[in-house]
Amino acid sequence: MGPTFLSPENMNQYVKEINPNAARLxxxxxxxxxxxxxxxxxxxxxxxxxxDYLRFTGVVKPEQNNFCGLGATGPDNPGASFATPEEGVRAHMQHLFAYASTNPLPADYPKIDPRFDLVTRGSATEWIGLNGKWAVPGSNYGQSILNLYERMVESTLQKLEQILQDIQV
Incomplete structure (x- = not known):
């Protein structure tokens, strides 16, 4: 739980460096x-x-709009599908909310996470708390996410440093 620090553009720019065809999420x-x-x-x-940076090289396919692998367990079960990218992101956030909080879901949006009620509520209040829960065995799952986030922040900082250098010239 907590505030988002990187802007939507920072996020989109980062993934576009790796996958130029990535959707803007x-x-x-x-x-x-x-x-x-x-x-x-x-x-x-x-x-x-x-x-895999929106390249969908695993069992989940782009048309599923399932950006977190909800319900995907292998080739015979690619997991949940959502009508739009926004719904897919909403399901992802609802699933994280289930792990991070014991509060009821806010009523503004209907529950679309098909696995929300399967989560032990409040059992992962930090990212590393997802180890062994989101991905099995996933003993370093949370650390992998935080390492990728750190690379996103470093990339953003490098861009800002370049802008500052350009201004000073």
Whole structure:
């Protein structure tokens, strides 16, 4: 839980460096992150981890709009599908909310996470708390997400440093 620090554009620019064809999901992660009180920028990093930077090289396919692998367990079960990218991000944020909080879901949006009620509520209040829960065995799952987030922040800082250098010239 907590505020999102990277802007939607920072998130989108980062993934575009790796996958120029990536969809622009940063605004959904920032807006829905704020709504649910979830770190939208780190959730975005989790989506990049789960989808191989929106290249979807695993069992989940792009048309599923499932950016976090909800319900995907293998080739015979690619997991949940959502009608739009925004719904897919909302399901992702709802699933994180289930792990991070014991509060009821805010009523503004209907529950679309098909696995929300399967989560032990409040059992992962930090990202590393997802180890062994989101991905099994996943003993370093949370650390992988945080490492990817750190690379996103470093990339953003490098861009800002370049802008500052350009201004000083």
């Amino acid at each position: 940063g605004s959904y992660y920032a807006t829905l992150g704020e709504f649910y009180g979830i770190r939208g920028d780190i959730a975005f990093a989790q989506a990049m981890h789960e989808t």
